[in-house]
Amino acid sequence: MPFRPQFSWDFLPYEEIEARTLRALKNHIDFLKQNSEYYRDHLADIDSSDITCLNDIHMIPFTEKDVLATEFAKFRVASDENVIETVVTSGSTGIPLLFPLTATDLDRLTYNESLSFYSAGVSARDKAQIMVSMDRLFIAGMAYYRGLTALGANTSRLGVLTPEMQRHYIEMMRPTILVGVPSYLVKLGEHLKQAGLTPADLSVQKIFCIGEPIRTEEMKLTSTAETIERLFGAHVYSTYASTEIASTFCDCLERSGGHSHPELAYVEILDTNGDPVPDGTIGELVITPFGVEGLPLLRYKTGDLTFKIPGECACGRHSMRIGPILSRKSQLLKFKGTTLYPMTITNVLDSMPEVVDYIIELKGREGAPSEEIFIHAAVKPLLVSQIMSKVQAAARVNVPVLVSNPATIKTMRGDTTKKIRLIDNRARS
Template identity: 40%
Template sequence: MIPAIEQASTAEIKAFQEEKLQETLHYVIENSPYYRRIFKTHKIQVSDITTLESLSVIPVTTKEELQRYNDDFFCVPKSKIIDFVTTSGTLGEPVTVGLTDKDLDRLAYNEAISFACAGIGEDDILQLTTTMDRRFMAGLAYFLGIRKLGAGIIRVGAGIPELQWDTILKFKPTYLIVVPSFLLKLIQYAKTNSIDLTDSGIKGAICIGESLRNQDFSMNVLAKKITQDWDIELYSTYASTEMSTAFTECSERQGGHQHPELIITEIVDEHDNPVAPGTSGELVITTLGVEAMPLIRFKTGDLVVAHDSPCQCGRNTLRLGPVIGRKKQMIKYKGTTLYPPAMDNLLADFLAVKSHVIEIYHNDIGTDEIRIKIFAPQAPQGLLLKIRDHFRSKLRVSPTIETCTREEIQRLQHSKLGRKPVSVIDRR
């Protein structure tokens, strides 16, 4: 199930996207109060934008603008909205996003071709271990996509390893849709309860929310920990509510494939100019085919590297590498630039650390400080010193590290409205 456009030549994909871009720009000028205002203020004509490169004449849309003018981004009356969702609010107030019937169809198509990209077919059964409530788009998207693909689905929801294993053993699903660190809890439960992992019937996992790869696409520590005990295939995905689009790995696992019929991507520097090929920058997206709330040049805040070489799977689409970090969570610490994912990866080297939270804050002189709180119930002697030395050798810095109770870590990780635990708290 590879759409023809994804196997087209680079030139054909570009021409296709430029045609779709024209349709999108005419649509927002007619229906979006926000973009109509932007085009008028900056004296921009749609006729000025004939190529993907000329998109740069349009100012970028920031998360702050989306929060501040939320209602002005809607292109349809509220009566046409079938489903309301909100963003997770990781870096600020959640944004309301509405979806029409057409948008829900687009969402289903996106997930169906994304699952197919990972090799899933109509004969498979997928176990959904994420929530479908709490105004969460992803859970609904997975359900709709699997339904469109024609595969089976079991909606178990988040947490509860006992229920997850009861479902696996009873219904024999072939794939899990899961946050990868939760797989470690499933492995531990299986070991404790004498469940044979090799006889589970699980072929692979579609992993969300956490990275599985290093920048060279080799498995990171988390992925290695999972696969050393459970011989299953792991597929990374990248998505956001604002994009209504997913970038999913294929069998080659060389980055998440773009769906050119659904989204235009740019990688820009701090001045919003394109970066050189193979260079990291902030991902900027323009949605295609969205009816209720299309976005033009939306800055995601995620720093990535794009890869445009042909893929062995047969697709010629651009691929996104693992997220390096979020721009707003960049830390300048004692002369070194750091991102939380790098610290997460180092902490994964210590089996005694069961959970953690990274706090970023300003000290009395206004510079960045890092405090890492860990829960390590059976910590060997000298653990904190070993962690500090490990950080110093790998990242050339030594943050403050404190031990905490499980309850304190859980309280920090979960907000009242949060749908997923957080490992980074930015107090700056």
């Protein structure tokens, strides 16, 4: 039977969502104190009865990424016989963390993604192609597959194929939905164009972009996202999640920010002191996912910077919306007296077709007042001043541009097929 969002809190009055969230939070604290070795120790001084309103959450300590990595075994709750799937995520130390999922966790994952796609108008009438890895212990492809099929959409697990093979399947299957990584989608769209196909020849209506933001701080589409829309003649939708947070933020049909699912997670956006920031102000995303059995977390600091979209969404949902992930907190740069998001630079370079390839390199010492940033760009030397002035206009600061070539940039990127745009060679104290 197709998915019906009967458990969704999206359209409840704000006060009702808040009251239910408070109950869920208190239940979550009780669950962790009873079942989690890590939280039993760290919540010893806190009782759920101490939490009388959502603002009281400040009494609860955060869960830091590095602590999750170093004390990983203590966070696991599910017993071996209850775990039915294991997925991997890279911890802050670079050591892969194996996340256990129970049957309930998988059902929860399905509900989470179904609700996201449902909000974006996906239905049983759609044909979807998933163009991200479906194996190698990654959760994302499986999550999309489960969400789309639960809605009744005819879903094909293509994975990451060559653009030629992808074109073949697009022409044969006529999908209405694509799910993929923006930089790959550009490559695919350009291939389709070179093959003589025009957007009007394609059936694609919606493209769900993962892994990279498709909007700027001003909520305008990035140049990459604009290119995707032009190449496919379709709308792009943002979707963001991670293994740890076990909840998705996805654009609804209004495409004005990623809706949270309040029944699945409590969302905070906090400043560097750990205090809430006003709506529209950038801060760190901190998530408390509810109802996770395998490896539940409390006030997990994602290290991702974003902001809450003020006001109510035109779709009528009362769930919180967030803007794009503007940067990892660790990649927020202090440069010549200003704060700089790497995305400000990548957006400029992505909009210049003359730039064959590029990589931004961070040098110097991490956290030093004036960090060293270089743009290595595969371009003709004549274009350097043009790039510098465009970056200057966007970032209000001069960033040095070094002429490079695709082979050197490929070597700098290392052994990866991902289009890494930034490498961090800063010294750490």
